[in-house]
Amino acid sequence: DAGVIQSPRHEVTEMGQEVTLRCKPISGHNSLFWYRQTMMRGLELLIYFNNNVPIDDSGMPEDRFSAKMPNASFSTLKIQPSEPRDSAVYFCASNHGQFYGYTFGSGTRLTVV
Amino acid sequence: QKEVEQNSGPLSVPEGAIASLNCTYSDRVSQSFFWYRQYSGKSPELIMSIYSNGDKEDGRFTAQLNKASQYVSLLIRDSQPSDSATYLCAVNFPSAGKSTFGDGTTLTVKP
Numbered sequence: 001d002a003g004v005i006q007s008p009r010h011e012v013t014e015m016g017q018e019v020t021l022r023c024k025p026i027s028g029h030n031s032l033f034w035y036r037q038t039m040m041r042g043l044e045l046l047i048y049f050n051n052n053v054p055i056d057d058s059g060m061p062e063d064r065f066s067a068k069m070p071n072a073s074f075s076t077l078k079i080q081p082s083e084p085r086d087s088a089v090y091f092c093a094s095n096h097g098q099f100y101g102y103t104f105g106s107g108t109r110l111t112v113v
Numbered sequence: 114q115k116e117v118e119q120n121s122g123p124l125s126v127p128e129g130a131i132a133s134l135n136c137t138y139s140d141r142v143s144q145s146f147f148w149y150r151q152y153s154g155k156s157p158e159l160i161m162s163i164y165s166n167g168d169k170e171d172g173r174f175t176a177q178l179n180k181a182s183q184y185v186s187l188l189i190r191d192s193q194p195s196d197s198a199t200y201l202c203a204v205n206f207p208s209a210g211k212s213t214f215g216d217g218t219t220l221t222v223k224p
Contacts, residue, residue: 033211042216043157043201055210091156098210101147101159101203 004105006092012111018080021108023092024073033102034067034077035091043091049075082112116140117204119215128224132189136202136215139183145205146178146185147212152198161187192222 005024013019025032033048047057049069057067064083069075079086089109093102116139126132134148145164149157163169163176163185175188185204189196199219203212 031211043214045211048211050210098205098207099145099164101145101149101162102157102212103159104156107156 006105016081021077023075025094029094033093036088038088117215120218123219125221134187138204140206147203149201
């Protein structure tokens with residue numbers, strides 16, 4: 001089992017550019033979560049999907065953020081336009097359902113300059 | 114009041130001691146409880162799950178759950194420097210369908 005796969009591992013971009021983060025959940029897991037982690041705010045849930053359907057996007061900071069899950073094996077988180085305050089580590093996680101713990105990907109460290 | 118609260122850290126223990134990490138939660142009907150370990154610069158890793166009142170042991174780790182007191186803890190026996198990490202408590206609230214994480218407690222085990 002390759003685990004949850006995220007790409008890229010690191011991303012450095014200029015303010016105003018579009019950023020796309022990618023995630024492949026573990027096969028068979030029906031829930032997928034996008035988190036953001038900073039020293040100041042800790043681990044924040046941005047959005048989660050159940051069976052490819054967005055269930056709760058209340059954590060998405062603003063309209064600049066969007067997420068999609070076109071099929072069970074792929075999800076994207078897009079930031080357009082990016083701003084320096086978006087700099088953080090973004091984690092994707094998946095699980096079998098609400099009674100199970102999460103498996104996290106290795107994360108994408110985003111730096112917006 | 115936060116939904117999931119953990120010890121304010123950091124916590125420092127000598128090698129070989131027992132480290133005790135505590136977590137309280139707000140929803141009495143919660144059913145699933147988790148502890149994650151996060152090394153600096155790495156992603157959180159699930160180390161313990163507990164669903165019933167009492168103790169659950171896995172090697173040097175013991176999770177304890179008391180639903181009446183809305184309290185879950187993690188004990189690490191014979192602490193090792195390699196246990197130095199941030200430990201995150203997570204609780205699944207049935208109405209939410211997802212885990213809510215505490216802010217984490219940073220543990221340092223000194224040789």
